Each structure stands twice: as structure tokens, then as C-alpha cells.
Amino acid sequence: LFQAKVSSSSGALQLRVHPTVLLQIIDFYERRPENQLQVIGTLLGSSDSKGQVTATNCFSVPHSESEDSAAIDIEFQRAMFELHRKANPGESIVGWFSTGSSIRAPSVLIHDYYSRECRRPVHMLVNAEVDDSRPRMQFRAFVSTTFGVPGKTKGTMFVPIELRNEAYDDEAAACRVMQSGRNNIKRAVSLLDDVGNVRSAARNLSRMLEQVIAYVDSVLTDQQKADPQLGRSLAQLVNTVPKLDKETFDDMVNSSTKDLLMLSYLTTMIRTHLDFNEKLIAM
């Protein structure tokens, strides 16, 4: 792979991708027409003057490609972009994506088309082909730059740029919840209720505490060498636990408990009244 230093003139320096985009690309890829190996599509998002491009949404565009030619459904691309713009006027075209393991010859043609749709499009390559020998998905981003002798033959070169994953808090929380699905034989993620959520968080917490305790014990018994950095963060952690004497803490817990009990009493009462009211009306 040809590595080049990207000059500021070539536009984007970094692509930030949201999980919504990646998950959609996977979906498009799974739904591609039977005889087609790859899907391509438009990336929507925003870009700033510092060369940072953020992709927050995408849609796939029907296309066909051969060794050295490519045809994409421009009509569809336009119509779909219109729809997306109605839904969210803040998003504009920032580039395009393709699945596959490497940049193919027709990519230049498609990139050409997107250069007309937006300034300095970013190309994202998603390698979704996963198997035992290559178990990880790969995401890469490129910008194009021209090279060659001035006034003579010119060529287009795809220069890799940095790709980072980014997410809104909501997206990140959703991703975290959904990650539990991969250990489930039915791939099902059930949504926990309030108490279940506390329970699972507490379980995680105790597991992590056990890990820390195991580490501290192994250092104390000289089975493992102490890591000063780890020690410092442990000390910091211990210091964040507020020091309360038993009475203050008990007071706090008691008053909170009283509040909660009163609340649940009131709520249950309202509920009983409601049921009563309805029975009366229905009589």
C-alpha cells in the first residue's frame, strides 16, 4: 500500500464514523442482490474547515460494476438524498462507501461522480467479509489526490486518512446494551427493566471489583510486579469514595427510605382510587 503524507490541500484528514452508519452498511451488504458481490452508497454527514468529516448517516445506491466500468443509479441517489434531506436538513453528502477488501478500478469513476456531488468526497471501504482466517472487520477511509507530470498524463490516487469511530451518547448506550446479544444462542437481546438494570450493573461492578482485588492480592503476595501507574489510579479510586461516618450515612439512607416509602404509599393510594372510580362509573 502506498503511504503518502496528506497535504492540507487534499481536504479531509480524518473521518469520524457513527455506529448507525456501519450497522446500516452491514444491513445493505446482507440485502445486496443475489449476483452482486459488493454494495456502494452515499455517506451523509458534515465536515468542518479543519478537515474533519463526520458521517452520521448513509444509504445504499444500486450499482453494477465490471473490470473497468461502473454504473450507478444516479436517479435513485438523488431521490434518496432528497428524502433524507427532508428528514434531516442538517446532513449533506460527504462521500461514499463501498464494501470490499480493496479499492477497485471502477472506484475512480464512482469517486468522480461524488466529486461532483460534494467538495472533496471521502471514500470509506468496509471489508465485511469475515471468516475464520480473517475474523475482524476492517474499516478504512481515503481521499483522492491527483498525481503525475504537469501538463502530461495524470492519475488519481487514493490516499488513506485516519478513521475514527464516534457515537452520540444514545448510540453508545444502545451499542453497549446490544453487545450482550452476541453471547446469546438466539442472538436475542431482551430489554431490562429498572431493577434488572440495577442488578446487572451491580453484577458488573462486583466482577470488576473482584478483578481489582485479585490484582492487589497478587501484588501483595509478590506474585506480580506492581505497576506504579495502576497503583496511582487505584489510590485515586479509593479516595473518590466519600468518607462518611456511620451516623451521617444512616441518616441519609433513612430519610431517603422514608421518602420512597411515602411515595409508594401515595402512588398505590392514587391507583386504588382510580380503580375504585372506574368501578363506580361502570356501575
Place this chain on the structure above:
Amino acid sequence: MSYSHHRRPYQHGHGYGYGHGHGHGHGGYGGGGSHSQQPQPSAASVAAAAAAAASAPAIDDEDASSVQQVVMEGLVVLKIAKHFHEEQMSGNRIVQGLLFGLVQDTRLEITNCFPFPRQSDDEEAANSGFGIVPVAEFDAAKYQLDIQKNFRQLNADYLTVGWYQSSAGAEFLTKEFVESQFHYQVGVLDAVALVYNPLKTSRGQLEFRAFRLSPALVKLMSDEDNVNQQRMKELMVNQANLVQELPVIIRNSHLANVLLAELEDSVASNAFSGLSLAMGSQLERQMKSLSTGCEVILQESSKYLNYQRSYKKYEKALQDQKMKIVYENQQRAQRGEEPLSEDAIDKSKLPKIGNPPVALDPVLVSAQLHQFTSELLETVGQSYGKLMLAEGIQFN
């Protein structure tokens, strides 16, 4: 082996869904509020509710949908979360959109979704930015058709299976919500309303709830002129069986799970934000919604009482008039004259009765209050659990 499946290419058969439903203002009275969980949102309770409804008179079995569970794809989860997040940044607290998918046996699979357009700025000003109102020139049916046409080209499922709305608690259960869902359910029998709770998501807990109107309520709403107390009693519509909640699970394809595993390190969120002890503001907001709801129901019942009182007056006056005619007729019979018919009653002399109060409103409010109470109880339970946890940590 390679994980590259082709999933259900085309789903022919169902026509395009009903194009209505966009843009109902958020007419709820609950100011803030939070989230909730039905007492037992299990499949069993839903089935029981369906069975109870089916046994009610005048309800045919064909009216009931076979759907008992909602399966969402992760894609839909993320798209809705993203939609809300972006709209929230521009000041919109309620977002809505269409759901697409397919029905398989007793499962409703939601495989894609698409947001409804943002409301324009003029209307936002006119409505003080509360909720989404229909955009004047916006053609919801055409918009939906366009999406469906495009989805079809991409081999995506394009059957409309309902709609989604964000709601920071139980306050979604309004008249607009019920009416909108009614239209979807008339269009597509299996349509559901998916309610997303962004407030909980911000605390690291994902909540999606799926609702359908009960067959009894659909029956009641189908003949518009006839929504009265009598008919409601006949169909046994009450707050407990107004809507049915369906259990929701999320399912991702193998490839999507690989992707999620890939993102585990780079897309991180605080897994313990749900353990925060500071629940005061939330409880306060829930209490506020609850007390507003109580006020509304008080108003509704006093309206009902007033109506009953004036109706009794009317009845009495009517009876008096009838007695008069009967008396008169007796005299006329003695005199050998034609008897008067009951039409001779001068209606204008009778005391006025107003329009009967809408029978469905108090039931709706009380159903909403029920949601509020269960949500509050759950928050209380959660807070209590957290207190115990804190106590345990502090002294061990």
C-alpha cells in the same frame, strides 16, 4: 465459513400501509414525567388480555392480530436513537417516524425505519415548539410511498408495520396517540406503536415499548358516532384493556454482532450511569405528572357529574310533559276529541343539557395515570435497590 447471507429479498403481498398518522401534537398534560413498565409485560399477560378481549361480546376473532412479540433489529434501535439525539439538539423533544418490516407467525419483525420530517420553523413558532405538527404542504402519504419505493429497490422490507415516537415517560398515552395508532391499525392489522424512552437511554438503559390498541377499542372507535358509555360497557372497554403491550426484543444478524464486537472498545459508554443515586429530580417530575393527571381526572369526573345532574333534570321535565299529555288525552277522550301524540311536547321548554362528555377521555386519562403510577413505583423500587447497594458498599 463466510457470514454473508442474503436475507429475504422481496416481500410481496401486502399493499402500502395507511398514510396517515403523521403529526399529532403532543397533547398530553403531563409536563415531564419519566418512563415506566407495565406491571407484567410478559407474553402471557398479553395473551391473557387478548383472550379476555376475544371473549367479550361482539368481537370477531379475525379482528385480533396474531402478533405476540416484537423483534427489532439493532439498525432500527440506532436509527431511532440517532434521530432523537439530532432533533433534541435543535430543540425538538418528540420525534416520530415510520417502521418497516414483516410479520412472521406470531412475531412482528421491525427491520428498518425512517424519520418523519422536522417541523418547519414557522409552525414551530406558532406552536411554541411543542411537539410535531403537520407541515402544511407536507404530503405524508406521498412521503411514505417514496420511502417504500426506494426501500423496495434496495431489497429492504417495505411493509409499513407501524410508527415510532419518543416519549420521556408514560405521557405518550394521549388521545392523539390512540387516534394515530387507530389509523395505522385500520390500515395494517398488525401495526404497532413503538415508544422510545430517551431519558432512560441517557442513564444507560435502553427502553422500547410496543403498543397496540385492544380489539375492543378498535371496535369502539370504528363507529365514530357511537362512542358512548353504553357502547363502552357493551364492549367492556376500560383503562386496563385500552392498549396491549407487546414484549420487545432486539435481534441482530451474525454479521452485525461481529460489527458490534468490533466497536466494543472504540464506542464506549458508561455502564454504571444507571447506578447514580440522584433520583430526586426524576421522582419530582413523575410526581408532577401524576398530580396533573389527578387534576384532569377530577375535572373529568365533575364534568360527568354535572352532565348526570342536568340529564336527570331533563328526564324529569320530560316525564312531567309526558304526564301532562297523558292527562290531557284522558280529558280529550272524555270529550271525544282526537288524542295528542307525544310529538306535541315542546322541546324548547325543556331544560338544556350540554353535549355528553366524551366517554373515552376519562378512561384514557385513567389509563395514563395507571402508567404513571406503575412507572413511579418502579422508580421507587429501583432507588430503593440502589440505596441498599450503597449501604452495602459503604460498610463492607
